[in-house]
Amino acid sequence: MALVVQRLSDLISLSISHIALNPILTASLLWVLTKGPPHIRERLFSRFASLRDPRRHGQIVKALKWFLAIGLTKNINKQLSNMSLNAWRLKSERNRWIWSQEIAVVTGGCGGIGELVVKRLVTKGVKVAVLDIHGLSGGLQGYSNVHFFSCDVTDPAAVKSTAERIRATLGSPTILINNAGIVQAHSILDTSDEWLRKIFDVNLLSNWYTVKAFLPDMIAKNKGHVVTVASTASFSGIGLMADYCSTKAGVLAFHEALNQELKHRYNAPKILTTSVHPNWIRTPLIEPFEKALVAAGNPLLEPEDVADAIVRQIESCSGAQIFLPENANRSALLRGLPSWAQETLRSGVSKKILPSAPEYKSG
Ligand SMILES: *[C@@H]1O[C@H](CO)[C@@H](O)[C@H](O)[C@H]1NC(C)=O
Ligand SMILES: *[C@@H]1O[C@H](CO)[C@@H](O)[C@H](O)[C@H]1NC(C)=O
16 A cells, blocks of 8 residues: 555656656746737637636646746756756866776776676776776676776775776776675674774775875876765664664765865866765665565665666766665755654664564673
8 A cells, every 4th residue: 555655656746847847848838828829829728618717727827837936946956956066067078088098996896786887887998997805707707998906995005006006007097986885784782893894994994095096196187087886874874774874974974075175175176076875776685674675665776777877977977966766865855854754764764674683682
């Protein structure tokens, strides 16, 4: 039942935003109804009798004006958001990017989303340096543009020396995709000290190491694209995922600060930045509660969806904050809600994760 309601509400909001909130449609209709050529209006009025009633006509025109205003506001907001994340540039950066000459670094590129991103980039002709502690997977063998560098991204010295090897063999990278990440569901009391260090090292601190290693060359050219793979967990603390949510909140703060420094400190506003916030992705982690998620109307993302979105953004030669699916942008609004609503929403998610970790046993 909840699923049906959810689907219906999705359908209604989709058609509202596609039709009623499309300013071109509402403006055209408004023009036809008020200032259009008499013969078209006559035809419309004879088709739709209610339009002949001046009161109904007035109501429809008023509603159309509202839809036009809301539709315009939405579109203007979208454009402003895009421009603000691109240092208020009006001109596209496309002419500065030649894919066969670009070099990308992908951390955690030997599996999952990382591997899919690597494949898509090499297909475009980009040379890709894959940084991972796991060896190159079978799927990536045989691509001449894939260059594997065995590197533990949690070790700053290793990242630094790997960056030197990449510059010496391939050249200086213009694309950095900070994708390496780990996740596990467990309670705070069940988190080992070892795991805690590891997840902060991989998911968060590695971003400092790679940015320190690769950003200076990008600054020198005032060209580059840094992609941060975050999560909708950047916006909320969820039970059994305290460590993961903390790293993802941290990595978003890192990303935002990087964007500020590019503009205000390094004078390199043409370096593009993109943060990616996927909601639930089909992975072994969520298997225990996959059914519950789907039943509650959460569409699961495939790793391919995330890889496609990352590469599409790189191809667009512009920076962005991407939510997957698009309506997961709601998660960013959470902290603006009253506490009771925040707690209710967080509880809903935490309860779904409960089955995937052992119960707490005292003593
Ligand atoms: C965002 O702006 C850039 C120009 O900076 C443009 O190339 C890109 O297509 C825009 N993206 C969207 C989704 O409008
Ligand atoms: C969130 O994304 C939807 C598209 O799914 C869009 O219509 C809406 O305006 C966005 N909301 C915000 C606050 O950006």
